Amino acid sequence: MSITENKTLSAADKGHVNEAGPAKAPQYVLLPGDPNRVVSMAAQWDADAEIWTLARQQKCAAGTYKGAAIGALSTGIGGPSAEVVLEEILDKGADTFIRVGTTGTIREDVAVGDIIINDAHIRLDGTSNLYVPEAFPAANSYEVTMALVQACENLGLRYHVGTGCTCGSFFTGQCRPAYNGLYPSHLDKMLADLKAAGVLNFEMEGAALSTLCRLYGKRFGMCAVVVAQRCTGEWNEDPEAEKAACLAGAEAVRILTEWDKAKQKAGKRYYFPGL
Numbered sequence: 622m623s624i625t626e627n628k629t630l631s632a633a634d635k636g637h638v639n640e641a642g643p644a645k646a647p648q649y650v651l652l653p654g655d656p657n658r659v660v661s662m663a664a665q666w667d668a669d670a671e672i673w674t675l676a677r678q679q680k681c682a683a684g685t686y687k688g689a690a691i692g693a694l695s696t697g698i699g700g701p702s703a704e705v706v707l708e709e710i711l712d713k714g715a716d717t718f719i720r721v722g723t724t725g726t727i728r729e730d731v732a733v734g735d736i737i738i739n740d741a742h743i744r745l746d747g748t749s750n751l752y753v754p755e756a757f758p759a760a761n762s763y764e765v766t767m768a769l770v771q772a773c774e775n776l777g778l779r780y781h782v783g784t785g786c787t788c789g790s791f792f793t794g795q796c797r798p799a800y801n802g803l804y805p806s807h808l809d810k811m812l813a814d815l816k817a818a819g820v821l822n823f824e825m826e827g828a829a830l831s832t833l834c835r836l837y838g839k840r841f842g843m844c845a846v847v848v849a850q851r852c853t854g855e856w857n858e859d860p861e862a863e864k865a866a867c868l869a870g871a872e873a874v875r876i877l878t879e880w881d882k883a884k885q886k887a888g889k890r891y892y893f894p895g896l
Contacts, residue, residue, distance in 0.1 A: 643671075643673070643681075643683050643692075643713070644713070645713055645714050646683070646692050646694075646710050646713035646714050646715040647683055647690040647691055647692035647715065648690060648714070648715060648716055648717055649689070649690065649691055649692065649715070649717045649718075649719075649874040649877060649878065650691075650692040650693065650694055650710060650715045650717070650718050650719075651691070651692070651693040651694075651718075651719050651720075651721050651867070651870045651871070651874070652693070652694060652695075652696050652703070652706070652707075652718050652719065652720045652721065652826075652830065653693065653695055653696070653720075653721050653722060653867070654695065654696050654697060654698055654703075654720075654722050654723075654825070654826060655695060656678055656679050656680040656695035657680075658693075658695065658721065658863065658867065659672065659680040659681065659682050659693045659694070659695050660672060660680065660682075661863070661864055661867055662682060662693045662721070662867045662870070662871065663682040663684060663693065665686070665864070665867060665868055665871055666682075666684045666685060666686045666691060666871065667684055667685045667686060667687070667688070669684045669685055670682055670683070670684030670685075671683055671684060677697070679694070679695045679697065679706070680693075680694075680695050681693060681694040681695070682694075686871040686872075686874060686875055687875050688875075689874055689875040689878040690878070691871060691874045692710075692715065694706055694710055696720075696826055696830075698791075698825060698826075699746070699747075699748075699789060699825050699826065699829075700746035700747055700748030700749065700787070700789060700825070700826060700828070700829030701747070701748055701829075702826075703748075703826045703829050703830050704748050704829055704833065707830060707833055707834075711837065711839070715839075716839045716840065717762075717765065717839065717840040717841075717874075717877060718830065718834060718839065718840065718841045718842075719765060719769070719841075719842050719843065719844065719870045719873055719874070720826055720827055720830055720841070720842075720843040720844075720845070721843075721844055721845070721866050721867055721869075721870040722824055722826065722827075722843070722844075722845040722846075722866075723824075723845055723846055723847075723848045723858070723863065723866075724737055724785070724822040724823065724824040724845035724846070724847055724848070724849070725795065725822060725823045725824075725847070725848065725849030725850075725851050726821060726822045726847045726849070726850055726851060726852075727812065727815060727816055727820060727821070727822065727823065727851045727852065728781075728816070728819075728820075728821055728822075728852070729852045729853075731781055731821065731822075731847055731850070732779070732847065732850065733847050733848065733849070733850050733855050733856075733857045733859075733862075734779075734846065734847060734857070734859055734862040735779045735780065735781060735846070735847045736773055736778050736779065736780040736781070736844050736845070736846055736847075736865070736866055736869060737780070737781050737782075737783075737785065737821050737822050737844065737845050737846075737847060738766060738769045738770060738773070738780055738781070738782045738842070738843065738844045739761065739782075739783070739784065739785035739821070739822070739824075739827055739843045739844075739845070740760070740761050740763075740766045740782055740783065740784070740842075741758065741759060741760045741761060741784045741785075741831075742759040742761075742784065742785050742786065742787045742827045742828035742831055743759075743784065743785070743786040743787065743815075743820065743828065744757075744759050744787060744828040744832065745786060745787060745788045745789060745794060745828070746787040746788065746789050746825070746826070746827075746828040746829045747789030748789070748828075748829040749828050749829050749831075749832035749833070752832060752833065752836060753832060753836070757832065759787070759827070759828040759831040759832045759835075760831065760835065761827075761831050761841055761842045761843060762834075762840035762841055762842055764840060764842075764877065764880065764891070764892050765840050765841060765842025765873065765877065766782070766842050767892075768842070768873040768874075768876040768877045768880070769842055769843075769844050769869060769870075769873045770782060771872075771873070771876050772869045772870075772872035772873040772876060773844075773869050775872055775876075776865065776868060776869060776872060778865055778869060780844075780869075781821055783819060783820070783821045784818075784819065784820050784821060785820065785821055785822045785823070785824055785827055785843075785845075786815055786820050786822070786823050786824075787823075787824055787825060787826065787827045787828030787829065788823055788824075788825055789825070791825065793805060793808060794823075795823040796808045796809075796811060796812040796823075796851075822845070822847070823851075824843075824845055827843045830843075831843070842873070844866055844869050844870060844873075845866065846859075846862045846863050846865065846866040848862075880892045880896075883896050884896065
C-alpha cells in the first residue's frame, strides 16, 4: 500500500462533519452504536457529565468517571457510519476508543447477558477492505483488551475473550434469513466454519473501528453484551445487562488512565503487568 501525497478535506468533503459538542474530546472515548446508550453511560459517571445532541440523532457526552476524564459518542449502525464518527472525533484529540455494544453469540457456552470482549475481528464489515488488503488483521489493542478484562473482574461480570465476526449486514451477513426467507445456500457452510474456528459472535462495527485505529496509531478495544443466543434462538435485550457493559467500558477507562500514568512515570511506552 502506498500513499503518494497528503490530502486535506475541502469544504464539500466535510459536508457531514458535525461541529456540535465539546471543542476538545477527552483522551478516552466510549463508542456505542445506539445514541440512547450515551445517556445511560453518562448517568453512570460523576455529576459533571454533559450530553449533546448532534446531527442525525447522534449523541455525545463528556465528563469524568471516578475522577478519570471520559467521553462517549454514538456511531450508528455499521462500518460506514462508524468511519464518519471516528474521523470526526479524531480531529478533536481523542486517541483511545472502546466500542460498547450488543452482539449475538454463535457459541453454546455463552449465555444471553454475558459480556464478550473481542480481541480481534474477521473483516466482513465492507469498510475496512477499502483501506487495507484482505489479509490485514483487525487486531485490537492489548492494553484496552486487558483493561476490559480487569474491569469485568472488578465488577464481577461473566465474560468471554476471543475473535468476533464483523458483518456489513444484520441479516444474510450474520447468517439470518432475509425478507421472504431469502437465505443464500453458502451461509450454512459459513456459519459452520465460523463455529469450527471458535468465533464467538457477530456484530457490525468492530472490524472497521479496529482497522482504522490501527492505521491511525490509536488504541481500540471492544466489549458487547450478548442479546442473541443464535444456537438456542433466545433473544433478550435486558437493560440492566446493557448498563453492565457500559459500566465495564467506564471502568476500563479508569484503569487505562492509571496504567497510562504509570507508564509515563516509569518512562515506558507499553504497559506490562510488572510495571
